[in-house]
Amino acid sequence: MQAVSITVSVNRHEYRLSVPPWWTAAEVLRNMLALPGTKIGCEIGECGACTVLVDGEPLLGCLLLAPEMDGHHILTIEGLAESGLTPLQQAFLDEAAFQCGFCTPGMILAAMAIPANADERAIREALAGNLCRCTGYASIVRAVQAISRSA
Amino acid sequence: MDPAVGVSVQRADGPAKVRGAALYPQDLPLPPHCLHAAIVRSPVAHGLLRGVDAASALAVPGVVRVLTWHDVHGSNRYGLIEADQPVLADDRVRTCADPVAVVVAETEQAAKEAAQRVQVEIVPLPVLTDPAQACAPDAPIIHPEREPIGQHPNIVAEMEVCRGRPEHVAKRAPIVSEGVYETGWVEHAFLGPEAGLAVPDEDGCLTLWVATQWPEEDLRQAAVALGEPLERLRLRQTAIGGAFGGREDISLQILLLLAAREVHAPVRMVWDREESIRGHGKRHPCRMRYRLAASNDGELLALHAEILADAGGYASTSAAVLTNAVTQAAGMYAIEHVAVRGRVVYTNNPVTCAFRGFGVNQVTFALEQQINKLAAQLKQSPLALRLRNLPLAGEPIVPEQPVGPDAHGMKCTLLRATERADAMPLPRDEGAWRHGRGLACAVKNVGYSLGFDDHATAEVVLGREKALVRVGAAEVGQGAETVLAQIAAETLGLPVTAIRLEWQDTCAAPEAGSTSASHQTFVSGNAVRLACMRVARMADDLGGREALPPAGIVARETYHAPRTSSQPGAGAAHYAYSWAACVADVAVDVETGKVRVLRIVEAVDAGRVINPLLFRGQVEGGVVMGQGYALQERFHVRNGVPLTTTLGECCIPTAVDAASCIEVVTVETPDPNGPYGARGIGEVTMLPVVPAITAAIHSATGAWIDRLPATPERVLAACANRDMGIAGDAMDALKHAAGR
Numbered sequence: 001m002q003a004v005s006i007t008v009s010v011n012r013h014e015y016r017l018s019v020p021p022w023w024t025a026a027e028v029l030r031n032m033l034a035l036p037g038t039k040i041g042c043e044i045g046e047c048g049a050c051t052v053l054v055d056g057e058p059l060l061g062c063l064l065l066a067p068e069m070d071g072h073h074i075l076t077i078e079g080l081a082e083s084g085l086t087p088l089q090q091a092f093l094d095e096a097a098f099q100c101g102f103c104t105p106g107m108i109l110a111a112m113a114i115p116a117n118a119d120e121r122a123i124r125e126a127l128a129g130n131l132c133r134c135t136g137y138a139s140i141v142r143a144v145q146a147i148s149r150s151a
Numbered sequence: 152m153d154p155a156v157g158v159s160v161q162r163a164d165g166p167a168k169v170r171g172a173a174l175y176p177q178d179l180p181l182p183p184h185c186l187h188a189a190i191v192r193s194p195v196a197h198g199l200l201r202g203v204d205a206a207s208a209l210a211v212p213g214v215v216r217v218l219t220w221h222d223v224h225g226s227n228r229y230g231l232i233e234a235d236q237p238v239l240a241d242d243r244v245r246t247c248a249d250p251v252a253v254v255v256a257e258t259e260q261a262a263k264e265a266a267q268r269v270q271v272e273i274v275p276l277p278v279l280t281d282p283a284q285a286c287a288p289d290a291p292i293i294h295p296e297r298e299p300i301g302q303h304p305n306i307v308a309e310m311e312v313c314r315g316r317p318e319h320v321a322k323r324a325p326i327v328s329e330g331v332y333e334t335g336w337v338e339h340a341f342l343g344p345e346a347g348l349a350v351p352d353e354d355g356c357l358t359l360w361v362a363t364q365w366p367e368e369d370l371r372q373a374a375v376a377l378g379e380p381l382e383r384l385r386l387r388q389t390a391i392g393g394a395f396g397g398r399e400d401i402s403l404q405i406l407l408l409l410a411a412r413e414v415h416a417p418v419r420m421v422w423d424r425e426e427s428i429r430g431h432g433k434r435h436p437c438r439m440r441y442r443l444a445a446s447n448d449g450e451l452l453a454l455h456a457e458i459l460a461d462a463g464g465y466a467s468t469s470a471a472v473l474t475n476a477v478t479q480a481a482g483m484y485a486i487e488h489v490a491v492r493g494r495v496v497y498t499n500n501p502v503t504c505a506f507r508g509f510g511v512n513q514v515t516f517a518l519e520q521q522i523n524k525l526a527a528q529l530k531q532s533p534l535a536l537r538l539r540n541l542p543l544a545g546e547p548i549v550p551e552q553p554v555g556p557d558a559h560g561m562k563c564t565l566l567r568a569t570e571r572a573d574a575m576p577l578p579r580d581e582g583a584w585r586h587g588r589g590l591a592c593a594v595k596n597v598g599y600s601l602g603f604d605d606h607a608t609a610e611v612v613l614g615r616e617k618a619l620v621r622v623g624a625a626e627v628g629q630g631a632e633t634v635l636a637q638i639a640a641e642t643l644g645l646p647v648t649a650i651r652l653e654w655q656d657t658c659a660a661p662e663a664g665s666t667s668a669s670h671q672t673f674v675s676g677n678a679v680r681l682a683c684m685r686v687a688r689m690a691d692d693l694g695g696r697e698a699l700p701p702a703g704i705v706a707r708e709t710y711h712a713p714r715t716s717s718q719p720g721a722g723a724a725h726y727a728y729s730w731a732a733c734v735a736d737v738a739v740d741v742e743t744g745k746v747r748v749l750r751i752v753e754a755v756d757a758g759r760v761i762n763p764l765l766f767r768g769q770v771e772g773g774v775v776m777g778q779g780y781a782l783q784e785r786f787h788v789r790n791g792v793p794l795t796t797t798l799g800e801c802c803i804p805t806a807v808d809a810a811s812c813i814e815v816v817t818v819e820t821p822d823p824n825g826p827y828g829a830r831g832i833g834e835v836t837m838l839p840v841v842p843a844i845t846a847a848i849h850s851a852t853g854a855w856i857d858r859l860p861a862t863p864e865r866v867l868a869a870c871a872n873r874d875m876g877i878a879g880d881a882m883d884a885l886k887h888a889a890g891r
Binding site: 030034036037038039040041042043044046047049076077078080081085089090092093094095096098099100101102103104105108120121123124125127128129130131132133134135136137138139140141 | 161162164165166167168169170171172173174175177178180339340341342343344390391392393394395423424627628629630764765767768771772773774775776797798799803804805806807809810811813
């Protein structure tokens with residue numbers, strides 16, 4: 001199969017890339033753009049570690065094929081804060097809402113899309129596609145709530 | 152100076168982790184000319200290896216080498232307790248995960264494609280899947296070359312601790328409560344699959360970049376297996392995507408070193424999730440028979456326990472897991488007459504290994520369930536029954552282990568957890584939803600037991616205003632890097648920000664032992680404290696810190712934990728403990744069998760909490776892992792081959808499944824030997840949750856669930872059995888019970 005030409009904005013930079021059409025967005029980000037913050041935990045959309053924001057919406061980088069990136073704005077964990085940390089990243093730090101940290105980039109990006117008025121149930125439902133084996137989720141929920149309260 | 156211990160210091164690894172800048176092995180930049188490796192595994196769980204035909208694999212463009220056992224050169228065997236596991240299969244395969252060959256190629260894709268083309272010729276042998284049948288006279292012998300240690304060559308380890316005349320006492324006791332319990336395999340399901348990179352230098356020395364729990368031991372095993380001098384091997388830790396015991400055994404370390412050595416080039420290997428699940432061990436499935444004898448007013452008179460555990464195809468740490476289970480099978484109860492017998496056996500099932508709790512999870516479930524059944528039988532409160540049978544200071548628990556005055560920490564956790572739980576009433580039953588509350592407690596040893604010299608070494612470089620601490624304690628997410636820096640800061644009277652920890656490189660950091668057995672805070676914490684005390688004294692002798700040379704001064708100390716007896720039942724088996732008690736509130740839909748965890752209150756005795764924020768995280772994480780074990784996690788194996796191949800099929804709790812209300816109660820009964828009184832608490836947090844949840848299910852429905860996990864099907868079946876007057880699902884379990 002021939003490589004496909006795409007134009008994509010990643011972390012506010014425009015790229016024209018020639019991608020193998022069977023590659024996933026997660027592979028393009030990690031292998032072509034040297035952005036390893038997008039983690040690959042299962043490759044079949046079960047763990048959420050590869051979550052990225054596509055035009056502001058959390059999507060799974062392992063289920064999005066490289067050609068589907070064409071024309072979209074993608075934000076990865078590396079591009080989330082233009083400088084320093086976003087309030088959500090700071091809240092994750094303050095609450096120690098991670099241990100091993102492997103789920104954290106995907107978790108933070110999934111949490112970015114949670115509306116400020118979401119209650120605990122809604123926060124948990126929004127994060128149900130992002131597995132964490134370390135924290136038991138309680139500190140993650142607290143971090144998201146801290147942001148909602150301060151918003 | 153503000154205190155550094157007891158403060159919620161921000162995690163040292165935090166900024167990198169929230170920015171996505173922490174590098175895991177699969178994230179490392181590839182060195183120039185890096186090759187890629189893929190493993191060819193056995194297609195069957197048991198068989199004689201007749202040959203490996205690599206011709207069509209070698210024809211795949213980009214393939215450099217196909218390595219087999221002929222290339223290994225050393226002993227070709229590894230294992231944490233006994234080296235019974237081949238790096239690459241030579242004469243036979245014993246599990247369907249056994250590596251037979253390794254393909255090295257210019258691209259990952261070529262390596263994987265070629266791996267599928269390697270022809271493996273195996274003469275199948277009968278597959279042994281039932282641990283109860285593993286010791287039958289006609290059972291196939293899984294390690295024929297191994298010196299038998301018991302009645303049957305398939306016994307990995309056996310252990311017995313006895314005291315008094317339990318048989319005699321039980322026959323005359325007014326109350327006897329019995330049960331049969333069964334637990335299954337559980338997958339660690341850490342989020343970061345195994346990956347690594349091995350890089351040879353010009354002199355042929357090899358550096359391995361990997362995520363592991365015990366770097367030095369990985370290298371020791373690799374050196375023997377590959378016939379490589381240990382000093383030519385170096386390990387560099389990366390960030391670790393979770394461990395929980397599942398990275399204590401070798402996974403891809405030796406194969407990577409082998410490949411890099413043989414092709415004289417850097418070699419990278421990344422496992423996908425399916426290979427991760429297949430390639431590392433699981434929690435031991437156990438069948439347990441318990442019998443408690445008691446007086447009419449609830450004094451425990453005698454305990455019998457029989458434990459049969461499945462080791463799978465290789466020994467791993469099964470013998471130590473069994474030791475832990477047997478020596479803690481009677482929990483924290485002072486019972487005069489005790490008989491505990493345990494056996495762990497080889498089968499052709501997946502290998503079982505260390506997993507948070509290390510054998511104590513299974514016996515805690517069985518024991519605490521039996522205690523709760525006894526309380527129901529006696530119509531006593533589960534709290535009163537427990538309190539009445541806790542040991543007094545100086546009184547022994549099994550096996551002949553006297554407890555110190557700090558053992559009242561167990562009582563504190565029970566009282567504090569129930570007090571907190573009782574402050575809030577259970578919701579009222581509604582429709583098909585019945586509510587229930589359950590109590591359980593647990594004890595877990597800290598550190599390595601039964602004569603093992605548990606030790607760690609730390610080196611401190613003290614400058615005028617800062618210090619560098621070198622200690623090879625793996626940060627697996629639990630927060631060792633932060634906690635050890637806090638201990639150093641407290642001891643040196645410096646702010647935590649003035650401490651830097653170096654733990655990642657075996658050439659720089661002295662050995663701290665394995666990050667397991669809840670041991671790092673205790674043992675490495677003590678080593679750091681001793682080294683800091685020594686360097687501070689040296690600074691004083693030199694005329695104070697202002698007088699120190701610019702490069703600083705160095706001190707190194709090794710901490711040895713108190714010695715333990717190497718003979719079970721003859722003196723202290725363990726040198727330190729931690730305790731926890733848990734109250735679970737659940738709702739059970741009696742029409743569907745579904746169980747919802749409403750609230751968990753857990754009191755944990757940490758001795759001294761070094762970092763409240765990280766302590767809370769350990770408790771909450773342990774609670775939810777316990778909840779998963781109790782209710783939903785499963786791992787299916789048929790004919791030795793896992794049917795569970797994805798994370799989703801493991802059914803680990805999601806944010807929606809996890810208890811939304813987890814109340815953490817801190818108890819601080821200082822350990823006499825812990826640094827600043829601290830105990831290790833990584834494992835104990837998970838233990839009491841499981842029997843507390845099954846007790847709550849009983850409280851809600853009147854049904855006992857004796858097999859984990861308590862799936863809706865089993866809850867419904869247990870409710871049906873209850874209606875027929877059968878206790879729990881014991882009848883069904885009895886059919887499968889160990890025939891010892």
